[in-house]
Amino acid sequence: MAIQSINPLNGKRIKKYKADTAKVVREKIEAGHKAWLKWRNTGFEERARLLLQTAAVLEQQKKDLAVLMAMEMGKPLRDGVAEIEKCAAVCTYYAQKGAAFLNDEQVKTDARNSFVTYQPLGVVLAVMPWNFPYWQCFRFIAPALMAGNTGLLKHASNVPGCALSIEALLLKAGFPKGVFQTLLVGSNAVNGVIGHPFVKAITLTGSTAAGSQVAAQAGRQIKKTVLELGGSDPYLILEDADLELAARVCAQSRLINNGQSCIAAKRFIVVKKVEKEFTRLFLEQMRNKKLGDPLDVQTELGPMSRADLRDELHRQVQENIAAGATCILGGNIPEFKGKHAFYAPTILTGVKKGMSGYEEELFGPVACVITARNEAHAIEIANDTRFGLGAAVFTRDIKKGTRIAREQLQAGACFVNTLVKSDPRVPFGGIQQSGYGRELGSFGIKEFVNIKTVWQ
Structure with a gap:
């Protein structure tokens, strides 16, 4: 062998x-x-x-x-x-x-x-x-x-x-x-x-x-x-969130390692009142990443690790669109100088329970935006998962965010106003x-x- x-x-x-x-x-x-x-x-x-x-x-x-x-x-x-x-x-x-x-x-x-x-x-x-x-x-x-x-x-x-x-x-x-x-x-x-x-x-x-x-x-x-x-980490964007900060951090977390991270943000749960503005800002952040040769120091996003994994991700994206989600960015295999395993940064909106973007882990540069009626509904959606690795909440009220992270989000690592990450000094797991x-x-x-x- x-x-x-x-x-x-x-x-x-x-x-x-x-x-x-x-x-x-x-x-x-x-x-x-x-x-x-x-x-x-x-x-x-x-x-x-x-x-x-x-x-x-x-x-x-x-x-x-x-x-x-x-x-x-x-x-x-x-x-x-x-x-x-x-x-x-x-x-x-x-x-x-x-x-x-x-x-x-x-x-x-x-x-x-x-x-x-x-x-x-x-x-x-x-x-x-x-x-x-x-x-x-x-x-x-x-x-x-x-x-x-x-x-x-x-x-x-x-x-x-x-x-x-x-x-x-x-x-x-x-x-x-x-x-x-x-x-x-x-x-x-x-x-x-x-x-x-x-x-x-x-x-x-x-x-x-x-x-x-x-x-x-x-x-x-x-x-x-x-x-x-695996994980399908939820990021909650509440009504009082700093939306520019949230959009920047959410894009960074979703695209870490070209989206191929167990603790990359996967589900973006946005309270309806701020959904339109957050999505606009999020779209700007996601579309401005330089795709290219990973050996080029200017490259921000390289290819996915294997072409078969890229193809499976594309199948999941198409499956969500067929089920009623809307693709507002990407959703395609880019013609990048004829190269091998690239996938475009992608945003799906209108993702709902029952769709794979809600239920599964999409392992690549695909963001699934889910609308919540209010804060309580956002927390309910975040916990409506078989996973429980990481989670984040965005709010200007640090006391409230800490309470949600500590008491209400069901995951092994919960962060407030920043991306989920591992650090040698604190325990990590799900x-x-x-x-x-x-x-x-x-x-x-x-x-x-x-x-x-x-x-x-």
């Missing part, structure tokens, strides 16, 4: 890789376990030193890594550089904070001495997607390795160059061989890896369908999982079919440890 990377700009093959055989996969799992037996006994100081060195290597290589992302999945260069900088930041964060997060905690009981300690589990498998090929990985790598675990990466098959570069740069930073390894395998090999007794836990970022499959297999093995899955468990912050590093009681 071969794994190959295809340039989404022109459809040409970049490189062909030989997939790992079942024997090689077993050897890598065994090497990961053997490395863990030593790695778990290293001190936090040494782990932190290596994470800081990793941050330095990322900074040194950020331009080259951004080029690799642009070639393999179409991310514009400046976005790629920013992604690598964020990876360096998460390494630095856990190098500085990880030991404190995992310090023993004394608990007063009737024992002479009792405390809680956090001990690593062993080999953790990460199943990761293509859309943020470094960030999704490093937000697992930094806390997992700092906690004393070792890692195996099964990356998306269309970014094998990125996957191999991660292992290489960790080795360059000084991590011992076997502490982190990349598996070059297809998705059909994942169940076998999960079933290996040396693999103790699994983290997956991806679609709800993929998460369900991995959770089912892990459940049969009684192994811990963390799932960060509810319902957007997954469970948390990454980042103090919560993320404790997902893959044995929270052990010691009683004397």
Whole structure:
């Protein structure tokens, strides 16, 4: 079996890789376990030193890594550089904070001495997607390795160059061989890896369908999982919102990574009184983005990662239009110099319950505008979803916005007057079919440890 990377700009093959055989996969799992037996006994100081060195290597290589992302999945260069900088930041964060997060905690009981300690589990498998090929990985790598675990990466098959570069740069930073390894395998090999007794836990970022499959297999093995899955994030624009700010932020969030982000804004729920003006401003923001070659520093939107995903998105757009939605921008496959996987920034208005734009995740640069009668109706629509990853509310009344975000929006991360984003300092994850468990912050590093009681 071969794994190959295809340039989404022109459809040409970049490189062909030989997939790992079942024997090689077993050897890598065994090497990961053997490395863990030593790695778990290293001190936090040494782990932190290596994470800081990793941050330095990322900074040194950020331009080259951004080029690799642009070639393999179409991310514009400046976005790629920013992604690598964020990876360096998460390494630095856990190098500085990880030991404190995992310090023993004394608990007063009737024992002479009792405390809680956090001990690593062993080999953790990460199943990761293509859309943020470094960030999704490093937000697992930094806390997992700092906690004393070792890692195996099964990356998306269309970014094998990125996957191999991660292992290489960790080795360059000084991590011992076997502490982190990349598996070059297809998705059909994942169940076998999960079933290996040396693999103790699994983290997956991806679609709800993929998460369900991995959770089912892990459940049969009684192994811990963390799932960060799809989302259909609602952005509420209330009557008292700063509409220019809302339109600017909403366009930015919808078009992040060419709309290929689980926490990109998907559903724009606008109170009827301000719908006309917001839509006008939103249209201006969405139409003024420069589509082009991701290797061109002036490009704001590159191609989608694969032509088949672009075609599926176009099918969904046409389906919504046929069901009664109105396309006021885009809705077409642009003739962009004959290139491969581009899709025009698109706005659909009049989206209603029952349409795929209301019910599903549209993974690309397509915005669905939904009209709400009032604030209460907007909140009701926002929560009328099987997902629950992120949400945002726009209002000049910060106290009201905070109350809505805290108490009324059903999602793992709720923001006021700004876009939903992940940050190393705060936990990130969803509810319902957007997954469970948390990454980042103090919560993320404790997902893959044995929270052990010691009683004397």
